[in-house]
Amino acid sequence: MKKTLYIFAAAVLALCSCSKGSDTVGGNNNYNNTAGGSYMMNIADNLIAGALEDLEIALEMGKTEITWASHFSGMTIIKDTGNTWKLSYEGPFAFDGVSYPTSFAMTVTRLNENKHADWDVIITGKRTEREGYSCQFESVGAITYRCTTPSNTGWNMLYGRLSMIVYNQYGKQDGCLLTFDGAPSQAIFMRGL
C-alpha cells in the first residue's frame, strides 16, 4: 500500500509541474484587455469624431441631412435649443474597414466657435455583428471633445466615460468602460463589469 501511495504522490507532483506552463488555468490573460480598449476606441475616435466632422461640414453648408459621401451618409441633423443638435443614423459603418449595421442617437452641444469646435457629446448606439455578437454603447454623462492643437486639425483631448455592453447569442458577454481624461492614448479601459 505504501508503494502505491508513493507512486500516486509522485505522479500528482509530476502532473502539477507539467501544468504550470499553461497560460489559462489559473493564469492571467491580458489579451482581451488591450484589444477591447482598441475596439472601443473605434466608437470614440471613428464613430463619434466622424459624426462631429460631418456635423461641422453640414453646418457650414446649412444642411440638415448628410447627403454626400461622408462618414455617415443619411445621418439626420435636427437643431435643438441653443448650441445643441440632435444627430441620428442607422446604416452600415466600418471599424477599420469592417462594416456592420450601426445605429446611434447623439445630442451634441457646441462649446466654442473654433474650426473644430469643442463639443459635449451624449450618445447611445448599437452595432450588430456576425455570429450573433452585438454591442450597445452609451456615454456616461457627456463626453467632451476638445481640440487643443495649434493647427486645429482635430480633437486631441477627450474627457468623460463611454460604456459598452457586449452580447452574444447566449446573452450578456461582457461589460466594458473606457474612461478619458485627456489624450485618448491614455484612456483607461476596464472590462468584466
Add this chain to the structure above:
Amino acid sequence: MKRVSAILALVAVCVLLCTPSFAQGKREINVFMSGACTEYTRLNASKDYTRDLYGLYESQVRYVKSGPGLTVDYNQEVLDWLVVGGQFNLHRVEWEAYTVIDGKNSRIHNTKNKVAVLPQVKFRIPSPRHFRLYAKVALGMTVNIGRYYTQDPVVFAWDLVPIGCEWGGQRVYGTAELAYGSVIRGGRIGIGFRF
C-alpha cells in the same frame, strides 16, 4: 442533442444510485488527476480583434487549454469482468484577471468551468492479481458553467479508455489509464479504494 444529454445524465444518476442494489460484487471509488490537454487550441486566428466582436471574444488566444483535471468515479462489480458505474469530471477551471490598460486596477473572475457526468461501463481484462488491466467507455453530458461561456450550456460528452491498469493491493491500489474523448485526450492517474 440536449435531450440525449439529459437522458444520459439521468441514466448516470440512476446508475450511481442503483448500483449497490442490483449486484452483489465489490464497489470501488477511484480518484484521478488528468494532466493532458482538455481542449485543443483553436487556430483560426482573427486579425479583426480590434474591429470585430467575434474576433475579439473568440480568437484563438483564449482557447489554449491545458492543465489538470479531476475525475472521481464510482463503480459496482456486476460480473468478474464487468463493472458499471459513473464518473464525475471537473476538467476545466479557468480564472481570468481583468486589468485596465494602465495596470492600476484588476479584478479576478472565475470565467469558465466544465463539469461532466457520465455513466460508464468498465471491462476487466484477464490479468495477474497485482496488475489488473481494463478498458472503459462512458457517455454523458458536459455542463459549461461560467461567466463568459460562448457555447451551449449542456453538450454531449464521451470518454473512451482503450487501456487502463490497476496495481497494488485489493483494497487500496494505484490506477492509470489512457483516455480519449470530449472530456480529456491524454491520460489519468489516480488512486482507488475497493470495499
